[in-house]
Each structure stands twice: as C-alpha cells, then as structure tokens.
Amino acid sequence: MVVAVYPGTFDPLTRGHEDLVRRASGLFDTLVVGVADSKNKKPFFSLEERLTIANEVLGHYPNVKVQSFSGLLKDFVREHDARVIVRGLRAVSDFEYEFQMAGMNRYLLPDVETLFLTPSDQYQFISGTIVREIAVLGGDVSKFVFPSVDRWLQKKIAANNAAEQQ
Template identity: 45%
Template sequence: MVTTAVAPGSFDPVTNGHLDIIERSTKIFDKVIVAVLINRNKTPLFNIEERVALLRDSFRDYPNVEVDSFDGLLIDYVRSKDAQVIVRGLRAVTDFEYEMQTTSINRKMDEQIETFFMMTNNQYSYLSSSIVKEVAKNKGDVTGLVPAHVQKALKQKYNLI
C-alpha cells in the first residue's frame, strides 16, 4: 500500500523551514502532497497560483511530491486525495497548542486519518512566513530564510529590483 501524506499550509511564502519539513517527509512517506490553503480570511502577499508555482519550483526534483491547492476543510481534502496522513511541522509550544486543537477536530471527523508531527530543524525554529515578509518588505536580507527563487519573487513583490 502506498502511504500518502498531505502537508498543508498557506506557504505565503514558502520558507526553508517549510522545505525542511517537506523534504524530510519525502523520506518517510511514499507520496507527499503539498497542499496550499486558499484562506479567504487572509490577504496573502502571493496569490494562490504564485504560491503553487513557487512550491513546484522548490520541489521539481522530487518525484514523490505533488503540489496542489484546496479550499474548505483540510480533512475533506485529505479524504479526496485518499491520503492517510497529515504532516505538520512544530516550531514551539505555541504551535503545539494550535496543532493539538486542529488535530483533535480532524480526528473527530475522521479517525482513520493520522496526524504526524515533525519538529523543525533548530536553525528554523524562529522562522515564519510573516517574519520573512517583514524582513523583505523592509529591504532586509532573507538569504538562508527562503530559496533563491522565493527571494527574487519577494524582491519583485516589494519593488526592490
């Protein structure tokens, strides 16, 4: 049986912390679907097509990674993909509290789907998309925080090129 995992997120933009979790997931699961959430409650810097394209570029050399987007409940999306696992990265205790709540409701809706928590690499424990955007917007150097193609996209978004 092929084990399929879904790694969901907003990825606005994708960071090296996200990449770390997803890359490590590819060694554990047969297939990893990186699922970009369309969150109507937020105004993202990058639109859905741009976020999907940045992720596809990031994982072009990974044959077991698929990049997709979804709207609605994560658990419904996971079921629609016949996936068995949700992969979530944890940076700190505050992440755990939120993730525990989300995992509990997902488990209530479908107890056949497991959530797999992965601790982020220590070098990315402080990293978030919000911090990256703040640094980039203020002309700070985001080298080492995001891949080079994302750094270029940030510069273009903030008219720094």
C-alpha cells in the first residue's frame, strides 16, 4: 500500500488544491492531506477552521485523510509511513523553493520521493494568498474556491471587520 502526504497551509483551500488532491488520490492507495499549523505564517484561518474547511471540501474522497501537523514535515511523513510527498508547482517561481525543499526532504528522508504535480490549466494562477487578498478587498472569488469556502471567507471577513469597528 502506497501512502502519500500532500502538505500545505491551505489558507484557504482553493480549487487548485482540490484539483491536486483529486488527481493525486488516483495515484496512491492513501493520500494524507497535512494541514500545517504554520503559526509563523500568521494564517487568516485558524488551524481548526482550515481542518474543517478541508474536510468539507475533500471529505467525499474515500482514500483521502485530512490531518493537522506541526513541526517538521519529515516527522509527519514518518508517522504515516508515507513513501511520497506530493507538491504542486504553479509557475517557474515556485520551482526554486520547491526544488530546495525536495532536496532537504530527500536528505532527511532518503527513502521518500517528492512528486511534483502541475495544476490543471484553469488553476495555474490561483494561490491562497491571492484569493484572500481579493476576498478581503471585496472581490468575487467564487471561481477560485468552493461555495463552502467562499462562505467561510465572507464570515471571517465580516467578523474581522466587526472587530476592527470596536
């Protein structure tokens, strides 16, 4: 049985992320979507919110598990006996960072491979950061995220705006 891990912050989970999950889940017996705590990135959504969102969007895939992790990816990969780390590459600008990370992961986990998947054409330009920025500025992100994620974004933005008003 081949287990793969797809790690990320997923802040928020986009249609591009789901596209990679859908395609990667067809390649492996089990795909563990690792939602990183990423406190150093100061995420828009809490870890608990990101886990809930990921489960809402990805819960229908029978061989996909959504779990959180903090600390080193290598420990999470070992914990799940994974043989592959799945990463998405949207653009050449992603490559340098991802190449360095793959090299470090190979050093730390010599028996684990990193598999790069490019997104489907319609998702190549989508990133969680851009989606958040558009949403916060009042733009329509419905083509980039699932309806449930759009509702989460609107709710969070409204709560943040209300807190700023006080």
